[in-house]
Amino acid sequence: MNIDLLIKMANQISEFFQGTTDPDKAATDVATHLRRYWDPRMRKQIVAYCEERHGAGLTNTAIAGVQLLAQQEQKAAAPAAAASAGAAAPGPKS
């Protein structure tokens, strides 16, 4: 997907949350928002971009949020992979 658009969206999200609470909590809120509302391919792309480009163009809160998201996704990767393997095949249970 267009990374410029994802950067813009992530920054918008961070602008909301950084006005609501302290920086640590804001980063957590950004990560939670991305995890709950963004399709995995979008999350994967913003995480990869943040790592490769050191968060260029992202606000500090967005960077912190995306980095936190990356950690959370990494942590959950093994069980999620197992779960998604079960969900991948559409159609009724036999």
Place this chain on the structure above:
Amino acid sequence: MYSVGYEDLGTPTPPAGTAAAVTLEIDGTQVTVPDGTSIMRAAALAGVKVPKLCATDSLKAFGSCRVCLVEVEGRKGYPASCTTQVAAGMKVRTQSDKLMSLRRGVVDLYVSDHPLECQGCPAHGHCELEDIAAQVGITQTSYAPGAAHRPQAKDESNPYFTFNPELCIVCSRCVRACDETQGTLALTIQGRGFGSKVAASEDEPFLESECVSCGACVEACPTAALTEKSIIGLGVAERAVGTTCAYCGVGCALKAEVRGSGADTEVVRMVPQRDGKANHGHACVKGRFAWGYATHEDRIRTPMIRKSIRDEWRPVSWEEAIGYAASELRRIQAKYGVNSIGGITSSRCTNEETFLVQKLIRAAFGTNNVDTCARVCHSPTGYGLKNTLGESAGTQAFDSVMQADVIFIIGANPTEGHPVFGSQLKRRLREGAKLLIADPRETALVRTPHVEADVHMQLQPGTNVALLNAMAHVVVTEGLVKEAYVAERCEPEPFARWKAFVSEERNSPESSEGVTGVPAHMVREAARLFATAGNGAIYYGLGVTEHSQGTTAVMAIANLSMATGNLGREGVGVNPLRGQNNVQGSCDMGSFPHEFSAYRHVSDPTTRALFEAAWGVPLQSEPGLRIPNMFEAALDGTFKGMYVQGEDFVQSDPNTHHVNAAMESMECVIVQDLFLNETAKFAHVFLPGSSFLEKDGTFTNAERRVSRVRKVLEPLAGYQDWEVTCLLSNALGYPMHYAHPQEIMEEIARLTPTFAALTYEKIDRLGSVQWPCTDEAPEGTPTMHVHQFVRGKGKFWPTEYVPTSERSTSRYPLILTTGRVLTQYNVGAQTRRTNNVVWHAEDVLEIHPHDAEVRGIADGDWVGLTSRAGDTVLRAKVSEKIAPGVVYTTFHFPETNANVVTTENSDWATNCPEYKVTAVEVVQVNQADAWRRRAEAERALPHGGRKQRRDPAPA
């Protein structure tokens, strides 16, 4: 003319809850009714029909016709039963020789100037004068021929009804309906004595007058003076079927009056149900009259397929179309992965159909890539209210407005977008409620007969949050917070944080004046009024949600309501005015990619297990793609197929060139619709849809009211929409077998806590039910958050104002904002195919005289409208209703395609597009056709012919 089979009671119900019971005697029968009831109504309730002409139970008693005279024991004279209220122990006689004589005299006078050639009259058999003349035995007048109002020309200017003054008895019912029911006050009785006549505005033809064609006058007319042209053409209906309007989010209860049966059934007219709880017997020009699209010749009645969008359509059987669609979807998934397809549910379809489409996508497709058009309208409402109050819906019933003392309308234009609620609102305002409006335009409610806004804050587009923060600043810093309410009902720490935030000087009206353009004293006055005038209710629309800070503004509205104690009872509340008929329902039914029905996240294992057990398949725990994300993924090559039921996002979604480019990259688009719409230009399979007249199910309106939709006509293409979804699912190998939508609702109730106690039987019995409908609230919930908020404690959120990145520049110096008009609906697919085009045949660009003058633009000129996303051409309408620096248009016509110029900017939380703010330039053009041809040629090119200009990523 009354609806078929309607028994009119003569005068309205007295106000509820105030009256003691009164027992009286009418014609020897004991009758007990609430105090305040008229004798006429009491008699009708006892089965005694008192003759009447000027009375009807939708209007206040008037007492002019003198036909309803009665005798009351112990009283002198012959009082009018419509204007005389009951009293305990009263003895009334409605029939006597004297009364008969008096009535004969009155009716004789009426018919002396009214033709009695009833056989050829369109109201024959349904005319109240004809009935009464028969009751009193008058077949011709006893008066010698004299002056008469004949011959007189009919006024046939209105496309839907005729005014024949020869048949008018000047009873004033039409005038009173226009005043009391609609609130437009377009009609009057002009002249005196014999010269009295009904006149529209300054005695103009109806079409050219201020009449908004709601039809209330036509329904109120006791003769055929005002008659629907459809009745004149087809005759009076034989029967009526109760259903729900398929236009806006008011969800008016209607009766479809029909003739014939089976495949020969034809609709004669639509009449609002007087006991309809959302509309109380009222309708608008769309709901009452604009149903002709259902049988329009443009309806597609045969499935069609094509390999490529460059190919011609090939009509095929249902079996072949469904089989092709299913095989293509599976082919794409096999090649690109399970998440390479998805679908869109429709806010115009029923709850049952919407539920089935999201079930199809989650269970049969195996993905959460499902979204709905609420994405582009009220998705911020869902997010904002869920996170502040705990439920993604409005808090009140429409009737709540009648208890409001101060009404704050922000970003909504109810008299155009939600006209029947607009009429109710005006009624309350005429009773004296205060009115605050925040809108860049001077909407009709700012100044209309007997209504004038106390404060009109004409803010700059995109500054709602700054304005709401400034109002909150006044409430907090002037000590107007309802501290006890907040302490009892809200989380203390977030409230303290919010209070500190809005108290900052930068949020004061004086500081934000430069941003919003609203003088500080007006903001202070509005805030004080809202906080102190009693019950304060906020009504908002897309002017709040369709911004980059749409969700923030919804939260700011919730904050303001909590701080002033304006939630949890009648007369107050946060009231989103939903756009489409079932947009609330489509959201409730689990149409968003991250939520199952009742707004439960897909990652919640308990909820997912519930659905997995019911549906027999594993379900994904990750959110899917939203509509704008689908377009991005399509351009990225990871999203290749979609099933679109009843939506036309190519016309309705922003940045048309971008959407077109995305759609061109798809390998299988399945469109199910009534017409070959703009989205169908990119489709490979077209499945004919069914209109609301051709199906059973339910709609949920903006006040969470679930109402029945009942089949009136056989589906033109053979299937109701839910049946087509079942066919596709079965072809995909995921069996769906329902005999009737009732069975789907039973499944919804089993899986959706807020619908747990909802049944068709209950809806039929009660007329409609507002969710939550549970064992604790078995008959529904008109007012939410009564004892506590759904989330427990209400949560305040600081709402920092962040200016949109879409700003006026030297190249694009004006700000475009968009909206809608009364007579057209959304993308116009329905209303453009009705006579409503008489009022609004094209989109026009409103521009302030100053902005027009400096550009050499005169009213009616063709102008080019250009933004960084695209350009279009339309006619200018020079108007002072719009502020300098702002221009305004609608998006009803594909020829204009206003969304060519809107951009990809969207709300931070939900991706709801920022339709309301686009930087543009407007120039006069002499060669409009050339502009349009160029624009059409651009759209026809691969990828929309235009390289997308995006905001660069910040350095």
